[in-house]
Amino acid sequence: MEKFTLELLFHIIGIGAASGLIYKDNSLFVIGDNSGFLYEYHIDSQDLKRHPLIENPSENILKKEKPDFEALTHFQDSLYIFGSGSTPKRNAMVEFDLAQKKKTDTKNLTNLYEVMQNFSSIKPEDFNIEGVIFEGENWYFFNRGNGISNKNTLFKLHAKKLDQEFSMTSIDYKLPKIKGVRTSFTDAVLVDNKIYFLATAEDTQSTYHDGEVLGSIIGRIDIETMKIDFTKKISDSHKFEGLTVYKNDNKTIELLLCEDKDTEILETTIYKLSLNLK
Template sequence: MKATLTQTLHYDNVPSASGLEMLGDHYYVVGDDSPYLYRLDKNFRLGSQEAIFDTAGFGSGRIAKDEKVDLEGMTLLQYQGKPYLLMMGSGSAPARRKAYLYNICGDDICREGAGMHSARTIDLDKLYQQLEQEADTLGGSLLNIEGVAAGHGKLYLLQRAIGAGQNVLISYRLSEFIPFLLGETGAQLPQSEISYFRLPGLNHLQAGFSGAYVYDDKLFFTASLENTSDAYADGEVLGSYIGYIPFTWVGKQDTLQIPTTPILQADGTPYTGKAESLVVQKREGKGRYRLVVVSDDDMGGSELLEVLLSVE
């Protein structure tokens, strides 16, 4: 497997990209310290931004670390035949235990609880507490949800390994998760299915999940190798990766080594930015995929990468 960069674009006015989704000819981007949802056109030009929650605290161009919602994952949900964007916080601090449901179609499902803003706010504290309380669920790490993806009737959350912890895939049935998310009468906390995975390492550090996307029979993901020992502080980025989990592996009891490859620049040297999320743009023949990846430069800007992934 090989992942090669074919184009890199930089955005000074899209801070700290952490989530990416594609719908039609548009790409949607969120940042972990921004209150806005950014929309790019098919040529990756920034077209608009819309506040999804209160913009207080964004005067400097980035929300302070101890106040930010830390939206680390975004996915497209289909509900009653209509598309919605679900954005979820990492859960690594009390302010980060919220989700936002964005109203793409303009109907009323997201307006309840949205207030002045365009997204419905959802409290995830009970869901995240459940994950923390279940023995061994998080593989020895503090809660740090970094990837969110929906497809094949399930919602997938990727828990990022920290220190000696494990990378964990947490799966829910959408038929249980959506009623809980919307607060429907009688809805219960959804039951999770847990899988553990091993990613590449370097100098006693292990790469950690950072983004997810469902395409064909695979859960594609981004991962990065970051020199940090907790879910709160940033560290030096030593490399970024792309890989996939075959859905036939989901739910297996062993800790499995999954197909993963470093992102390489055109000259073959490693890309050392922090890849945060991805979408699969299209498949080009057998085992070739066109991907779009967003990356956080940890200085208030973002990069968008076009990547060609070859899977043998």
Template sequence: MKATITQTLHYDNLPSASGLEMLGDNYYVVGDDSPFLYGLDKNFQIVSREAIFDTTGFENGRIDKAEKVDLEGITLLQHQGKPYLLMMGSGSAPARRKAYLYNICGDDICREGAGKEGARTIDLDNLYTQIEEQVGLEEGSLNIEGVAAGHGKLYLLQRAIATGQNVLVSYRLADFIPYLLGEANTNLPQPELSYFRLPVLKNLQAGFSGAYVYDDKLFFTASLEDTNDAYNDGEVLGSYIGYIPFSWVGKQDTLQIPATVISQADGNPYTGKAESLVVQKREGKGRYRMIVVSDDDQGGSELLELLLSEE
């Protein structure tokens, strides 16, 4: 399997890209220290910026680390025939245990709890506490980095930290959406857990960073970062793309999943931190055109067009 970059774009005015979603010819990006949802057109030009929560603290172009919501995932949900964007915090600190539901169509379902911002705020503390207990995570080790919906389920990717595990947390959307919306007589949805191994370099395991459902696979980005906790950044040693076949979800064994280093056109490894992806299209058997966003940890972002080939 090979993942080769065909084009790279840099954005100085889109800080710390961490989540990417696609709807038609449009792309939506969130950053982990930005209060805005960025809209990109088919040529990847920024055409919109809308506040999804309070913009206080963004005056210098990035929210302070101790205060940021740390949005690390975004996915498209279909509810009652209409599209919504779900954005979720990592859960690695109290301020990061929230989700935001953004209404693309402009009807009333997200108005309650939105205030003057464009998204409905949802407290995820109970849900994240449940994940911590069921996975057996120590305090401060929760780090939800990928969010994707498809085939009737919502998938959350828990990023391995140090010697921890990469975990796929799956929910039935029929249970999860009523919980998100706070509908009457709904309980915490029950997750299904799956455990996976990713590539190791210098005694460090790569960790999940983004997710996207396409065909019969859950595609993911991952990065290998030299850090021992879910809060602090570290040196990036490599970024990867891979996939989990849906037939593997729910297996009790810890499985080694297919993954490959993201490479430049000249064959050298990409040294940025891949954070999220979408699959544009499939080009024949085992070939996928993809878009990846990455965070330079300096307040800027990159967008990569690349080709993934399984051959």
């Protein structure tokens, strides 16, 4: 994969610090890592709705108090929203029913996150889930390696539900550097038998404190071999944190990306990334 185009698609006023998105039925479902809402944006009408995910939800929640919703995935009529696990207050998974348009369940993933840390020898201060995929039989969790140990780890859990017994495997990836700083996973999406992932270089050694953004890459992992097919730098300045499929005709795939600008401004920019697959 050599050719790509990246273009600004539209702005959404009312959403800040976007960290995950799903495109479905000409609407975007978006989460922000400092917000207690799931946002539903209708592209044609430009209408924006807010769905509460926590009690007494608000926008621009204080850093030490926020649930830090960083990962968003969906299967059939359910959305699953995940806290990053980077502090004890960030261990929730919220299930949202797309038909009823409401939250239906909240689970505490503290025990699961501890098992993942122990299984892959990740220290709590280096644990930071930023992407999750669910395809009905397996869950894929992406640990962002922006801590001191640079543990970019992909966990695969074989289970239909996360409160059931499961088998687990994990693999560590050494992702490319940008300007001397190692990139780290920020989101991923499954397309056929390939995982497309985003990774960003941020000049920090903390899963908690932000640093200077040095750019982002797109990459692809073969789900059978779990090896990386390719990586490609797509920006020198953007911190892309959300990824969803827009169109796919097997020759070109179009992905929508959202950017976390690490500010309190309630404005989000959606980009379209087109990849030539031939």
